[in-house]
Amino acid sequence: MQTISIPYQTSTEGRTVLTAWRRGYGAIVRSACQALRRDAGTALKELTTTLYDRHRVSGIDHWLAHCAVLEAAALPEKDIVFGGKGALQRRQKGLISNEEWKALRLRPMTSIGVRNFNGNRHFRLSDGGRTCTVTVLKKPVVLHLPEMRGTWGEIIRALALLAPDKEISIQFRIDSHRLHLTFDEMDLRRLQPGETLTLARDRDQAASGRRARGRGRGPGYVAPRPRISAEARPVHPQWRTPVPAAPGRALGIDLNPNFIGLTLIENRGDPTKLSDCKVLDSEWIRLDIPQDASDDLTREVLSRAAGHAVRLARKWNAGLITLEHGLGKLRSRTKNRALNRLINFWGRSVILASLTRRARLAGLTVSTVHAAWSSTIGNLVFDLPDPCAAAAEVARRGLARASDRNADILPLYEPSLIAPHDQWKDCAREMEILPDFGRLKGWVDCHGQIKMAQTAISRIRRGKDRVGYRRPLPAVMVGRSQVRPAGMRAGLAVRPLGRFKAPGTVFRNLAVTETSTRYAG
Numbered sequence: 001m002q003t004i005s006i007p008y009q010t011s012t013e014g015r016t017v018l019t020a021w022r023r024g025y026g027a028i029v030r031s032a033c034q035a036l037r038r039d040a041g042t043a044l045k046e047l048t049t050t051l052y053d054r055h056r057v058s059g060i061d062h063w064l065a066h067c068a069v070l071e072a073a074a075l076p077e078k079d080i081v082f083g084g085k086g087a088l089q090r091r092q093k094g095l096i097s098n099e100e101w102k103a104l105r106l107r108p109m110t111s112i113g114v115r116n117f118n119g120n121r122h123f124r125l126s127d128g129g130r131t132c133t134v135t136v137l138k139k140p141v142v143l144h145l146p147e148m149r150g151t152w153g154e155i156i157r158a159l160a161l162l163a164p165d166k167e168i169s170i171q172f173r174i175d176s177h178r179l180h181l182t183f184d185e186m187d188l189r190r191l192q193p194g195e196t197l198t199l200a201r202d203r204d205q206a207a208s209g210r211r212a213r214g215r216g217r218g219p220g221y222v223a224p225r226p227r228i229s230a231e232a233r234p235v236h237p238q239w240r241t242p243v244p245a246a247p248g249r250a251l252g253i254d255l256n257p258n259f260i261g262l263t264l265i266e267n268r269g270d271p272t273k274l275s276d277c278k279v280l281d282s283e284w285i286r287l288d289i290p291q292d293a294s295d296d297l298t299r300e301v302l303s304r305a306a307g308h309a310v311r312l313a314r315k316w317n318a319g320l321i322t323l324e325h326g327l328g329k330l331r332s333r334t335k336n337r338a339l340n341r342l343i344n345f346w347g348r349s350v351i352l353a354s355l356t357r358r359a360r361l362a363g364l365t366v367s368t369v370h371a372a373w374s375s376t377i378g379n380l381v382f383d384l385p386d387p388c389a390a391a392a393e394v395a396r397r398g399l400a401r402a403s404d405r406n407a408d409i410l411p412l413y414e415p416s417l418i419a420p421h422d423q424w425k426d427c428a429r430e431m432e433i434l435p436d437f438g439r440l441k442g443w444v445d446c447h448g449q450i451k452m453a454q455t456a457i458s459r460i461r462r463g464k465d466r467v468g469y470r471r472p473l474p475a476v477m478v479g480r481s482q483v484r485p486a487g488m489r490a491g492l493a494v495r496p497l498g499r500f501k502a503p504g505t506v507f508r509n510l511a512v513t514e515t516s517t518r519y520a521g
Contacts, residue, residue, distance in 0.1 A: 009144045047069055116166055171184070239361045250321070251309065252265065266280055283307065284473070285305050297441045301504050302351040319354065322398025410444075421471045
């Protein structure tokens with residue numbers, strides 16, 4: 001699902017009506033949340049009717065009350081202070097007035113999309129996407145929208161054109177300043193000549209093996225013909241024609257605060273064996289997002305990084321993109337404020353959402369795997385920089401999980417493949433703490449021995465240059481005019497991630513690229 005947020009303007013009378021609707025909607029959400037916490041088995045239909053009769057004076061209808069109850073049912077099972085705990089404490093101390101506290105408790109009003117009601121029961125976009133009319137119980141409020149350009153502008157105009165055909169559904173969510181549109185990006189796919197979106201959905205559902213809800217379509221079913229033909233139908237700007245997927249190929253992604261490692265591997269044998277893995281291409285992206293960067297700039301850079309990953313997978317006909325899961329829970333609370341900002345405000349969920357959306361539009365599959373010990377295994381086996389080496393192991397785990405859902409995340413232990421980089425190996429051998437990898441039982445034991453040796457090296461070399469077991473990235477100067485020549489001297493192809501003067505640089509390792517292994521289909 002994709003969400004677009006647009007600022008809006010309305011009249012003073014219209015804003016008063018919207019505030020009354022949102023006040024009633026928020027009251028139903030809070031009441032439903034308390035009722036479901038007391039009794040989780042409460043029937044949602046009866047609860048909706050009861051709360052709607054109690055708050056119908058606010059002007060909302062039964063469908064909005066139903067949306068509010070569904071929103072309350074989806075809230076996490078934890079203590080919630082509607083309006084914010086900090087604001088509640090300020091209200092108790094008398095630092096904010098009762099009116100300000102009530103304004104903070106206003107929730108955005110959501111209207112779930114319905115395909116048979118021109119996309120939504122209450123919201124209607126104009127043909128050009130410049131206005132949106134909200135009608136509840138025959139009371140309209142007109143929202144004036146700015147002229148959107150670029151990708152979002154094309155999408156809004158496409159939604160306004162396709163919604164009257166009753167083929168797509170659009171969820172609207174409105175707050176004090178913005179209107180949020182949520183839709184399925186695959187509704188804007190490119191259709192075959194003479195095909196309808198309904199038939200395309202049925203074909204996808206049959207291919208996935210999922211059973212449709214309700215009664216199945218009879219043999220004489222004829223899909224309704226939309227007024228816009230498949231040839232003239234607008235297409236999502238990020239739609240890409242699917243490419244044939246080569247068997248045994250996957251793109252692994254290792255996410256770091258300032259670097260993103262991309263490695264494409266091929267395994268035509270046993271995906272649990274590292275000896276059967278072959279690296280086809282390897283790149284990494286240096287984000288260089290400024291500390292004072294706006295949310296829009298951060299989102300743009302991460303979206304471009306996701307688009308670059310999809311293009312790399314399509315280039316090598318890889319149908320699977322794999323990355324590590326659980327990154328959204330990482331938090332740093334050290335005394336180093338720069339490190340805390342780098343880890344806590346990096347936007348991992350942003351790049352995951354953008355990557356998933358772009359991959360769906362390109363016909364690719366995105367999977368997540370447990371990434372424990374991936375950095376250690378990758379740096380000991382693959383002769384690649386740290387983020388790319390970890391990405392290679394993540395890609396192998398994606399192939400193993402795709403072939404067997406119950407496969408172990410760790411590969412088979414093959415001591416003959418372990419080759420730490422020379423600087424760390426020479427340092428450990430000089431101090432006589434280099435582990436004997438042939439006598440170890442597995443990767444977990446190997447990881448423990450490596451960490452023990454690393455701790456000993458750090459203590460002995462205190463005050464000197466630190467030598468880590470992870471393979472370092474090539475030292476490339478930061479200046480934009482100096483990156484390209486310095487990268488060429490290091491055997492790298494360097495280019496900017498996006499437009500000129502925008503953050504982000506792509507480094508490609510020329511030593512591992514093999515053009516002779518391209519897939520011909």
